[in-house]
Amino acid sequence: MALTVAVHKLTSCSGCQLAFLNQGPALLSLMEKVTFVHFIEAGLYDPNTPVDLALVEGSVTTKDDLERLKQVRAHCRYLVTMGACATSGGVQALRNMANVDVWKRAVYARPDFIDTLADSTPVAEHVKVDFELWGCPVTQAQLDQLILQLSRGVLPKDDAEKVCMACKRAQQVCVMVTRQEPCMGPVVRTGCGALCPSFGRGCYGCFGPSEQPNGDSLANRFAGLGLQPEEIVQRFAGIHSHTPSHQAQIKRWQQLIVKEIE
Ligand code: SF4
Ligand code: SF4
Structure with a gap:
């Protein structure tokens, strides 16, 4: 039976979701192995139906990100981070090295409108993560391997070679x-x-x-x-x-x- 998949976005540029959609003909053959349940970038909205695999793009940067992430974890069997933001905090984690209130005052005309956490943090700092896809953005080969291995009931081997x-x-x-x-x-x-x-x-x-x-x-x-x-x-x-x-x-x-x- 095809894997059911939800693709969720927290704080990110959506580049990994686009990398997913930009696979061209490879995406069509992938569709034979998976059934997308939730993937807003592709026009599907159904965030709370339980799925085999939740792919999470983006870091935890707002209270809303954190609440949604807990819901994602509660509704999936495997949770896999997709890309640099979800896996390590991403480019936006640069702000962790400074005071967020100073940044808000420097960047926004009305900093009081900005509701954000002090840090940008990876998904694994908040919920259990079953596997991490590094990359900015992720590649088709990473996604293919993940789907292939999960279809066979195993997690891929983490390759951290230099x-x-x-x-x-x-x-x-x-x-x-x-x-x-x-x-x-x-x-x-x-x-x-x-x-x-x-x-x-x-x-x-x-x-x-x-x-x-x-x-x-x-x-x-x-x-x-x-x-x-x-x-x-x-x-x-x-x-x-x-x-x-x-x-x-x-x-x-x-x-x-x-x-x-x-
Ligand atoms: S060599 Fe590869 S890992 Fe290094 S910056 Fe270029 S694309 Fe990224
Ligand atoms: S072999 Fe040299 S050029 Fe190639 S990745 Fe290593 S340091 Fe960079």
Whole structure:
């Protein structure tokens, strides 16, 4: 029997939902394996019917996000996060490094109209998550694997291998070694087949931290390439700033920025 699926959105840009819908002909063959029950971006609204799989896009940023997330968890067998926002807090988690009231006053003409939590947090900080799809956005291959494995009653294997491994398998020339281009490949997980190095640019880490990341070593290498502390912070703060391994480097190099100003 086809898996019943609900796709929910919390705070996000909807890019992962669009990546889902943009699969083209592959989406049609996927439809043979799943029955969508709720997917607002595709015109289906039925958030509370129990489903086999709830895919959640977006971080928890408002009280409403949190309440809806609890309802999602109560109405599904498997809950899987879809993309960077749901899995690590996303780009919007950058605000966790500052005071939310200061941001509200700086950005909005009427900050008193803005009802938001102090932080942007990943789904797993609030409810049980069965599997995480990293990526900004997620890829068709990730979604296909997930649906295929769940149709067989198992969860996919989490692959947190480094981008460098995919880069070497593709026999690409290392941009960091040959061109002194800062690359996050040694500390972030692949999922793209090392796409950016194949175009001669460094990876900026859209799939999040890898297994056993050695951030200290890579950040020291960045400094050796001439990056200033604020540039190193920017590399680690890009998309997954709320993850522990990236946070460690952000804090480490932020201290040096302050010392330079002093
Ligand atoms: S280009 Fe980047 S991802 Fe490729 S081997 Fe070098 S450091 Fe690793
Ligand atoms: S930023 Fe890194 S992980 Fe993202 S597509 Fe480019 S190489 Fe792949």
